[in-house]
Amino acid sequence: MSAANEQASRFDPGFAREFYALENGEYAKLCMQCGLCAVTCASREFMDLPPRKLFKLVQAGDKEAVLQSQTPWLCTSCMTCTVRCPRGIPIIDVMHGLKYFLIQQGSKAPVALMSKIFAENMLRRGRVFELALTNSFFLKAYGPVGAIPIALKMRSVGQPMLLKGRLPLKPPKKIKGLDQVHKIVKKATEVMKREGHQDGV
Numbered sequence: 677m678s679a680a681n682e683q684a685s686r687f688d689p690g691f692a693r694e695f696y697a698l699e700n701g702e703y704a705k706l707c708m709q710c711g712l713c714a715v716t717c718a719s720r721e722f723m724d725l726p727p728r729k730l731f732k733l734v735q736a737g738d739k740e741a742v743l744q745s746q747t748p749w750l751c752t753s754c755m756t757c758t759v760r761c762p763r764g765i766p767i768i769d770v771m772h773g774l775k776y777f778l779i780q781q782g783s784k785a786p787v788a789l790m791s792k793i794f795a796e797n798m799l800r801r802g803r804v805f806e807l808a809l810t811n812s813f814f815l816k817a818y819g820p821v822g823a824i825p826i827a828l829k830m831r832s833v834g835q836p837m838l839l840k841g842r843l844p845l846k847p848p849k850k851i852k853g854l855d856q857v858h859k860i861v862k863k864a865t866e867v868m869k870r871e872g873h874q875d876g877v
């Protein structure tokens with residue numbers, strides 16, 4: 677296959693249609709590529725694709741690039757882009773729909789795993805136990821052998837945090853009313869399931 681044909685085969689109009697059928701996915705059609713979201717996004721420097729480019733790739737049907745992008749996972753739902761978009765695109769909602777789609781597709785993105793571990797960790801006590809969170813993330817994402825070099829690389833961050841008491845060795849106490857938090861999550865999960873999200877995410 678020639679380079680031009682290979683390039684063309686990446687683009688699947690069927691994927692654009694699949695995306696538009698997602699919850700809030702249709703808004704991606706409205707993007708006029710003005711770039712305002714990209715210049716105002718506080719997380720932009722960490723994203724591989726700014727929202728503008730992500731929407732362009734959706735329109736072009738570049739499924740692989742969209743599915744592999746870390747952008748939806750790094751969106752903090754800060755709303756900045758949403759209030760500034762001249763087309764009134766609820767970018768946060770599009771990102772949420774995309775995240776759900778990625779989970780359904782079995783996304784192996786490290787940030788997807790981090791989101792899951794964070795939620796499990798937080799629901800245990802109502803507060804995050806950061807040491808357990810980081811250990812669990814690195815072990816699950818990279819395995820015991822892969823996690824060691826990463827832990828060594830992160831030593832310059834972890835050691836000062838430990839010494840300053842910013843990374844406690846003991847888990848925090850459970851918050852008051854943790855059962856209420858669990859009830860809210862249970863209710864939200866039931867609503868999601870009722871609306872067709874089988875696993876409640």
Ligand code: SF4
Pocket residue numbers: 706707708709710711712713714727728731760761762763764765767
């Ligand atoms: S601000 Fe809105 S219209 Fe402009 S590039 Fe971003 S999503 Fe598209």
Ligand code: SF4
Pocket residue numbers: 713716717718719720727750751752753754755756757758767768
């Ligand atoms: S809502 Fe997400 S994409 Fe929009 S500015 Fe905030 S972090 Fe960036």
